[in-house]
Amino acid sequence: MGGDEETCNTKLALGLGVGEYASRQEMRKKEDHPLVCLDLSFALCPKQEVASLGDHMENRSSLRAMDEDEESERSIGTNNKSIIMNKNGLRKKLRLTKEQSTLLEESFSRHSTLNPARKLSLAEQLNLKPRQVEVWFQNRRARTKLKQTEVDCDFWKKSCESLGDENRRLKKELQELKSLNKNEASPLYIQIPKATMLSMCPSCERMVEAHHHNQAAAKNTEDLNVVRKSNKLQGGFDGTK
DNA sequence: GCACGCAAAGCAATTACATCA
């Protein structure tokens, strides 16, 4: 963004936006008695900019977003990369096209993290801002993690249920043996087969014995950490941290 | 070698918009 535009935005934000910015709900409340001056600040000074200006300029997240927005705002009017606002000055939410989603998914399946070069090239390819590509990957990683958590949760739930069943069965067996022992005083030695239950851990995809579940869980966490570390390393080789 | 500050990147939590039933 050019220096002039930046100055303009800042002045508008301080003069008109800060203190006057309202959430959507507040906006709705105010619709009965709209303040004319608000429209200007909404249209020219997005929420995060107002917040960062109002709070503290050292907020790095906001500055990061601002930097990239400023960078891409150079292309305002030339394509659809700019922030689209509706008539109320509220940000219109982007919906990715099927093609964009497909390409992002393909890219994600190859590598779930981005390096700056890949981010830029994807953004260029998809006609999106680099920040939007970055956000998509972040949200995608979160979705993947959530899915995995659900799978893990399901697995442990089932494991818990079958362990309960096994426990009940063994208790019953013990009772039977005890009563048998009372009736027949003979010191008969019965070898009870070790209760073994094999199941597949969804995360590490190992066969684990039921009584080793806790150990497996610990190992599982370890494995995940190793994967995370190696991913980070790979990212590092790609040029990311 | 150690402490410090800074920037970049990632993540969790949350917000807010769009869509659908």
Place this chain on the structure above:
DNA sequence: TATGATGTAATTGCTTTGCGT
């Protein structure tokens, strides 16, 4: 048509990591 549920883009605030001084 209004409304609640759901999916997801976007924001915010924090932590971690690497690098220069």
